[in-house]
Amino acid sequence: MISVVFLGFGNVNSHLFDALVRNSKASVLQVFNRNRTAINFKSKNISFTTDITSIVDADIYIIGIPDDAISAFSESLVFQNKLVVHTSGGASIGVLSSKNRRGVFYPLQTFSKKRNLDFKEIPICIEAENDLDLQLLRQLGETISENVVAISSEKRAKLHLAAVFVNNFVNHLYYVGAEILQTEKLPFNLLKPLIAETAAKIEALSPQEAQTGPAKRNDIKTVEKHLNLLDEKRHKEIYELFTKELNQKYGKEL
């Protein structure tokens, strides 16, 4: 049984905590967090500490704190030669202090406090400095996910970048859609089946096969009508940029 201590308890670690606690093949020993207020434990059997000198012995330590705090925090740990991993998509394995064995355990998903997630399909991207540690991280990952992949820091950085496009930027387009409906007092609910199907299509079709719409068809009349309907300069900028991109890409294929 692999024993785990969580260092920090933000969105990622608290979701990992939930998944691992429910799991019989891993043993969560302790959670460390600088302050007590953020924590709302579902299980009272697991020790909690705010004292960095009271962290217990474990096979794997999982750091879940902001990227730019990882380096200093990992340096401040009082133990040595243990396997210490972070959960960040964007930070390299090298930001961790070399006084411990270093690794990465990055679940590629968007985590919100209010959402319960099934880890089974979530890709867990692992990295370590030696084969034994990589094996251990793979074992831990496979207790909760069917999709554990070894990925270098360089590739993970690109993966995280791609994730920003398909998650953060996509969500902002949902926001713009909601704003446009709001001006007409139309409920955002009207767009939800379309949003769901747009994402579901991608399971079976490539984004290229799935693309439709006036910009792809080079339907200039509709594009002009849309630009006239857009009151907000912010919305116009987005519309013009995507129309240009889609024209360039699909125009050639016509």
Place this chain on the structure above:
Amino acid sequence: MISVVFLGFGNVNSHLFDALVRNSKASVLQVFNRNRTAINFKSKNISFTTDITSIVDADIYIIGIPDDAISAFSESLVFQNKLVVHTSGGASIGVLSSKNRRGVFYPLQTFSKKRNLDFKEIPICIEAENDLDLQLLRQLGETISENVVAISSEKRAKLHLAAVFVNNFVNHLYYVGAEILQTEKLPFNLLKPLIAETAAKIEALSPQEAQTGPAKRNDIKTVEKHLNLLDEKRHKEIYELFTKELNQKYGKEL
């Protein structure tokens, strides 16, 4: 029982056809299409014609052809005073010839040939020039959907515009994500659980509540790292625009 004739047989009409044929409360009498090749009938009991003078008598005629062809085509119909509707999000009810009673029957969804869709949750936006016709369209809509709404041409145009953002533009962001992974030979599959959850979140959270990421957090270091990682000018333009938008929107709230 409401009788229906389809005029044109593109993506929207062929999906509507499938939904209505399966349905016992509507009767599909005929499909008209200019050429025979596009048609692949699932049911042999329904008459098909390429001759505009052979269109049979029905309660509702549903035009499913490109927006800029609707006007001339509706003018070319040889019958009068029948209820003729189009299925377009962007075209006004007024583009239809006034020699027939005019209406709109717009299912707000993205239709691909390869996807089977359940119409039950798809909003069907209806419009007509009098109450009786509106009632008839509502009745027809309710045979396949639980979400039939009367919406004016002006509001529908805005709805269609919002749909372009949450469907066409979102899908293009999926494409950019795929492109970024391709340069690292990483499989697009890695992003699919994230894409699914990003869309699923919106069922319960507003886009504002669901937003996360470096641009929202004003995490300048990660944003700079990302801009350095982006090789394609096209990708950089999108990244910079969304980062600016997200900073402006969420920066104020910090």
